[in-house]
Ligand code: GTP
Ligand code: SPV
């Protein structure tokens with residue numbers, strides 16, 4: 257293809273690829289969106305320096321003090337663009353039934369027409385970046401490639417942290433490798449001479465997946481999961497459809513490695529809804545002597561049965577996009593050590609006078625800072641220094657407890673899967689499923705109080721199946737059936753055991769009953785004890801739950817009655833859950849698998 261046919265690419269420039277489909281798509285998008293320039297991102301340090309400098313000049317970024325956080329930046333967003341927008345998230349399957357009730361649906365042809373009009377001329381006055389990336393190890397047998405086209409420099413540098421981005425991914429694309437097309441625009445064209453704003457975005461937002469075409473179209477937001485399209489859009493919504501078709505799982509799960517005092521190794525995957533503790537558990541520092549945790553991933557797991565019959569997990573990401581508030585040297589020292597090394601991007605946090613970041617919950621409250629909205633802030637200020645969904649974006653390989661096998665394309669064999677949510681009542685600290693199908697029922701009926709990670713009323717309890725409600729790329733009933741089928745097709749002895757945890761139960765004074773964070777190692781120890789047949793539990797109507805005596809509580813200073821209360825299975829509270837589960841299943845309709853209806857009947861009978 258002649259370069260002149262890509263508008264925006266200089267006459268003397270040659271595209272760094274001969275991938276015909278990619279070049280044709282780049283040209284088509286450039287013709288539609290009319291950027292001033294087209295740039296192929298190579299992922300180099302020089303490119304990072306160029307773009308971060310440009311972001312500082314544009315007022316989007318503030319460079320932090322290099323003596324404290326080298327090569328790091330704060331970028332504060334428009335106050336209207338701070339989280340995922342579930343009400344604007346669409347699964348545009350050809351058949352509406354393939355979307356179901358967990359996301360919004362529009363006919364794909366209609367959506368393409370609507371969004372094409374939005375995209376027309378939308379990059380005017382801006383640079384269009386072509387960003388090749390790979391989710392999961394580049395060395396995989398068939399690496400999962402994508403290309404994001406974006407008009408946001410913030411997205412390009414964030415993609416460098418979060419994915420294997422640039423020249424290496426482009427090389428893997430070769431001349432004809434398949435890839436996910438991911439188109440992103442801020443929806444903020446600039447007229448000739450029009451001054452830019454620090455955080456361009458549009459009031460109109462669409463986060464659209466076309467599952468059959470393995471394609472993503474995002475418009476109007478520059479933030480996180482709305483704009484970094486390798487993350488939720490590709491690695492969960494599109495990948496869950498690939499996984500259904502190919503017999504694997506794409507899940508909203510952390511992956512950790514647990515090493516016992518006897519040096520026995522177990523890998524654990526855990527699904528908690530957004531802002532419910534995955535990053536913290538993934539980087540846990542055990543409080544019980546002799547136990548160690550190493551991290552493999554904090555948000556997404558792709559799991560496939562290996563030749564050995566074990567379910568093996570790979571983290572498709574390359575960085576952490578973690579919740580900032582509440583992160584401190586006590587709750588998550590390993591996250592603090594990771595960001596301390598620099599090379600990190602912070603969004604919607606406070607900027608201290610010495611050029612460092614600060615957020616609610618961090619040690620060393622400063623006397624003064626500039627808050628995420630650019631206002632002066634001091635202790636006692638009414639406003640928060642940081643948005644509750646403010647984030648740090650930091651390279652995974654800076655994590656001091658990264659497991660050495662983190663980049664292994666074979667993945668790690670999972671011994672246990674934890675589901676969990678944020679519930680002030682009802683749900684005990686930990687509960688073991690009787691078998692795979694019961695575990696799938698636990699996941700399918702997972703409930704959690706909503707957090708600031710998406711729009712909506714914080715605190716409202718909703719069902720969040722497998723912590724995937726905003727991320728399932730197809731019908732949730734079919735998704736449950738897929739989970740059941742995978743279990744049926746596997747060797748039962750080799751399947752991971754399933755557990756359900758709740759770190760967030762509260763007492764009469766609204767205090768958390770369980771201390772959480774590093775103390776969660778005590779629950780992990782019990783889980784391993786269950787796998788190895790050494791830990792005891794009581795059979796309750798909802799599953800196998802430990803008594804306080806079954807947990808290692810040595811050295812814990814919390815009141816014994818709080819710990820005991822965290823473990824209670826209250827039959828009346830659980831009876832009150834039944835209509836909520838029935839309502840949830842009714843909403844899904846005919847596609848609820850028979851196996852899960854059976855589990856609900858069993859639960860009702862057991863509750864009496
Ligand atoms: P996403 O990145 O949105 O998917 O979230 P995540 O699941 O990784 O959540 P994260 O680990 O960042 O935790 C979110 C919030 O929950 C933070 O404010 C934590 O401080 C808090 N949190 C995490 N673990 C615990 C715990 O064990 N107990 C309590 N009480 N709070 C916790
Ligand atoms: C989540 O909301 O679950 C996140 C952050 O991990 S985002 O990338 O914005 O989706």
Ligand code: MN
Nearest residue numbers: 508530531555
């Ligand atoms: Mn997440």
